[in-house]
Amino acid sequence: MSAARDLKRNSLDLPGAVEAARTAYAAKRPRSAALHEQALEVLAGGNTRTVIAYGPFPTAMTRGEDCRLWDLDDHAYLDLCGEYTAGLFGHSEPRIHAVLHDVLRRGINFASVGPGEEKLARIVCARFPSIDRVRFTNSGTEGNLMALTAARAFTGRDKIMAFRGGYHGGVLTFPAAGSSPSTLPLPFVLADYNDNDSAIAVARAHAKDLAAIIVEPMQGSGGCLPARPDFLATLRDLANETGAVLIFDEVMTSRHSGGGMQARLGITPDMTTLGKYIAGGMSFGAFGGRADIMAQFGGKLSHAGTFNNNVLSMSAGGVAMGEIFTAEVAEAHFQRGEALRARLDDIGAAKGLPLCFTGLGSMMTVQFRTPAPDRPFVPTAREEQLRELFFFDMLEAGIYLARRGMVALSLPVGDADLDRFVAAVAAFADNRAELLRVDGDAA
Incomplete structure (x- = not known):
């Protein structure tokens, strides 16, 4: 110039x-x-x-x-957009392309369980400290909705504490100021992100009704703002104190170590939600956590979704997480x-x-x-x-x-x-x- x-x-x-x-x-x-x-x-x-x-x-x-x-x-x-973190492997990773071509040759939409589902689940459970059991969805949005459903059913409570500036999917959006008309009308109570005093005040004010505390270890849509370790530790203590389920939304931040930010910081939530890159660029979401919380599925809670365990995502995820994106x-x-x-x-x-x-x-x-x-x-x-x-x-x-x-x-x-x-x-x-x-x- x-x-x-x-x-x-x-x-x-x-x-x-x-x-x-x-x-x-x-x-x-x-x-x-x-x-x-x-x-x-x-x-x-x-x-x-x-x-x-x-x-x-x-x-x-x-x-x-x-x-x-x-x-x-x-x-x-x-x-450098990287599909908003979903494109971790780029556009032409040969190992992912190879497994997808192989899957397509063998057919899609089986309407059944398959070995790829179990393989990917085993990888996810081994890598993330909080996940004893996992279930798959089509997106991180769905993963968060199901995690909140599980927390509310497990605790028998209704309210959910979220944080201003947070984003947990297209229907779970919490602007820094105001509100989003797209957000589902669940009983949310909002606190200030990275503000221990605000979190303590809100959690204790709603302690008897608080089912879940959901937080991003780094707000992605909100500007890539990392949570301070002491803030996340405070949320862990508040969950213990109130009996609420602590959910880490690691849809984006799971890429930050072999076991996400929870492993990097040594702070373990009760549940974790995942999405984006884990299926190698295919549609993917997941939620998982403690065995006692996840035991509700297969029991009193149902969880449907035609493409939850689609063979493209399951097979690509096994290669992406099992062979390429190692710790x-x-x-x-x-x-x-x-x-x-x-x-x-x-x-x-x-x-x-x-x-x-x-x-x-x-x-x-x-x-x-x-x-x-x-x-x-x-x-x-x-x-x-x-x-x-x-x-x-x-x-x-x-x-x-x-x-x-x-x-x-x-x-x-x-x-x-x-x-x-x-x-x-x-x-x-x-x-x-x-x-x-x-x-x-x-x-």
């Missing part, structure tokens, strides 16, 4: 810079724009997954290989992410800019405030504009990440790819420095 163009970009005000980025984005993607217009005729909102929809229209991807993507307009990208690989992947985040944070710090990344291991989210937030917050209008600008600038650099600024590294991402991302973030910090430095930008 020329010095003159750098100066022009820096001289724009923030709304003007965002509008210019949108215009440049749209001009390069006429086929994606046309597809979006067609989709609006038959799909409500033009899509069927809100998180991948953004203005003026979303880029349509048509092909993937390793950690690369190609869109409908023939642009190539480094994929050693998980640890190495975690440490690579930690090193990357440190490099990214150095960029903002060296330039004195409100630019940093929150997260753990291979998951991180860009933030436009300092110090880095440790709990959910309502972003300012400027922060939202900067986040959109960052997203479009990364696309311009050939890097695809989540619109909200989240990165989830896949295993095929190499050192040269990480260097490329660091360079792109440094260029963003240089090219947009004047916009980032505006007074009041940090909150």
